[in-house]
Amino acid sequence: MKVIVIGCTHAGTAAIVNTAKLYPEAEITVYERGDNISFLSCGIALYVSGVVKDPEGLFYSSPEKLAELGVATKMRHDVIHIDTDRKIVRVRNLETNEEFEDTYDKLIMTTGSWPIIPKLEGIDLDNILLSKNYNHSNTIIEKAKDAKRITVVGAGYIGVELVEAFQMNGKEVTLIDSEDRILNKYLDPEFTAAIEHSLQDHGIHLALGQTVTRFEGENGKVTKVVTSKGEYGTDLVILCIGFRPNTELLKGQVDMLPNGAIKVNEYMQTSKPDVYAAGDSCAIHYNPTGEHAYIPLATNAVRMGTLVARNLVRQTTPYMGTQGTSGLKIYENNMAATGLTELAAADANIEAEAVTIRDHYRPEFMPTSEELMLKVVYEKATRRIIGAQIMSKADLTQSINTISVCIQNKMTIDQLAFIDFFFQPHYNKPWNYLNTPGLQALPMIEVKEAVAHI
Template sequence: MQKIVVIGAVAAGLKSAAKIRREVPEAEIIVLEKGSLISYGACGMPFYVGGLIADVSDFVKTSSGALRNPEFFKADKNVDVRIRMLVTAINRGDKTVSARSLETGEETVFPYDKLIIATGATPVKPPLPGIELSGIHQFWHPDDAVAIRSGIDSRQIKNAVVIGAGLVGMEMAEAFKIRGVKVTVIEMQEQVFPAFLDPEVAGPVAKYALANGITLLLGEKVERFDGEGTVTAVVTNKRVIPADVVVLAIGVRPNSELAKTAGLVIGPTGAIAVNEYLATSDPDIYAGGDCAENTNIISGKKVFAPMGSTANKHGRVIGENIGGNRVKFRGVLNTVAVRILDFHVGKTGLTEREAKELGYRYVTATVAAPDKPHYMPGSKSITVKLVVEADSRKVLGAQIFGEGDVAKRIDVMAAALTMAATIDDLFDMDLAYAPPYSSPIDNVAIAANAVMNKLSR
């Protein structure tokens, strides 16, 4: 009987376990998780704080309402999930994993034929004075969401400070604003979403946030946190900001130390190096989710891309391959979508900055147009920026923003980039047209036409 051990029981770990059970019905599958919650939807936490999700338990339920706990996985998948088990070592020589119970302290050794590392990532915690004060949250666990929402419900939180204007930071800014909490976002870079937007795209996003009551302090650096026991203020290099709660949203680092100690190769991003089949440098050990490295489909470069969607795909591919198939994971486009109140932002592929850094000869076009005919109720403007390789005419990336339907277009662009589409392909795509959904020539085709016009000069 094949013995499978999985380290980590959130997205990639349990997805791989479930797929292995389908592919290898007789396998013994043990999943070790240091926490007490498993398979939870952390990406929904800002929306719980904002009041859009009623109960935090929804994060650990299936779509049919079943609770995803160890008992569920045992009964439904015949997968043995053991919580509060901290893996202390991977012993590649004898193919075992050593783990310690955080409840009893008991040490257990688990033999494996195949091992899956799905240890995720950890939020960056800056070593600033006052960082240990109560009320400062890394916002990585549902307990943080519960504590913050409770503070808002009890009216103890009136001033919130969010550090970092990335995805989680701006989603939390929206949540606080919806709940009537005064919110300030501090970002040390000169723009919002510095990791994935070009400056001229980030500008209108910031303008909208400011106009709708979200205070943005860009190009400003946090120096310390003040308070006695509980945080009361955030001190930057320019001012003091009152704070009843602070959310740290300055990025995450891959949990790759266990793999590194075991002698596995760590990639240039700091995540675990894997091949196209998601196997590590040890062919009997796979890695997936936020702890594993990815390849950018456009550039071919190694990237760290912690996303729940990617983690779930990793889990499926790993399960397929442990099941005896040869399934490749093609890579990522770093596709993102985010909402700030009634404003939407999406990005896929390379930004202009990235294209320039990588040495591409490229051309760009930025076009604003309604997301549906102007005469239709609810018609809103969106702006599309395309980055296109000049010689091949291949699309390298897209950024889209506005109050209209952005997600539809960014998904079209992600599909096009995956298939190495050119601007001519974008125009040729037979996209769905009806006045409630789109103009006769869709926004992405309009932008493609603008690039064609530039290249024909």
């Protein structure tokens, strides 16, 4: 069996390693146009801030490690054309400019995503940077050394983590986003308001609800960001607007979402059975809505890459879908979310209700007992749990993984009330804080109706 893998980050590495172990007789060739593989891009902010001193720890594989598994890894090789009917790929060696063709029995597309770059006046000025890969992170660190004022455009996870990192390094930081609040895709307003206050308390300027219209500069370097509401002097700009799947190679050959994300079935097959896809290049099955969605996360990527290998020869292990579960630490706040926010449920035309609790996570008689805020969102008609968010100065983020399992198994808010959780004063209360939203959501029982049944 001849297997070609295009792209080697999270999904690609998982697919390659598992394919090599499951099918030792397979001839596996990897084409990667970059000069490194398996970089944990979620660690960029930690690297920039100095928390991670040695970037080698952000790589979890290498061409040498793959070679030990019998895999031929072709670095700096760009696949420029794919013919899925003839099962042929055309490749350009970026070092020599030589072009050649290769054939496959199975093709694995793990081409990932690339940052969205707006077509704005001044976008080509020096010191306007992206934040995606290892080379980007090194450039950011080098350029930031001489920058006093840094502007981050985009208030998603990466943008918010970067402004914290820059502030901790003593920079004057501005965060710009066209939405009127940060992290709007992941958290509801009561959570984002608290994080915004924390950012502002640390001196970060929030320029929200305004869109960048152009960049201005002097001597070829950016000096100003102009938005729909103001102007911001700057020495360095980091674009964190979002990501777009790298799928042009298969455009018109397999089914895709409107944004170009490849659609796959539960066995990671595209609409061409011998072409598989995983990671940021494709859509996931989103359990809260039951629809395809584009949610580029490393967790989704490694799961899907592993499933590609397990289903490459025959359908053995179906994908259970995802809830888009994620976590974040910004200054003193630990937060995590899974599934739909209350606002996202409304946007998805799901009639939902929510319960929000504010409590101490363990008994107040303990030496410390941090407060927490937990919100659980559920579908009104079925009472099925469809989302949750938590935030606390104590690290309670792992509890959101429990709610993720509840969503995946289509559990109701009423069942959440009575799930068996242990009690120990070091960790929680007799009624675990995860039970509490379920208890509060329980429907009232009419007294007359209850007495009539006695």
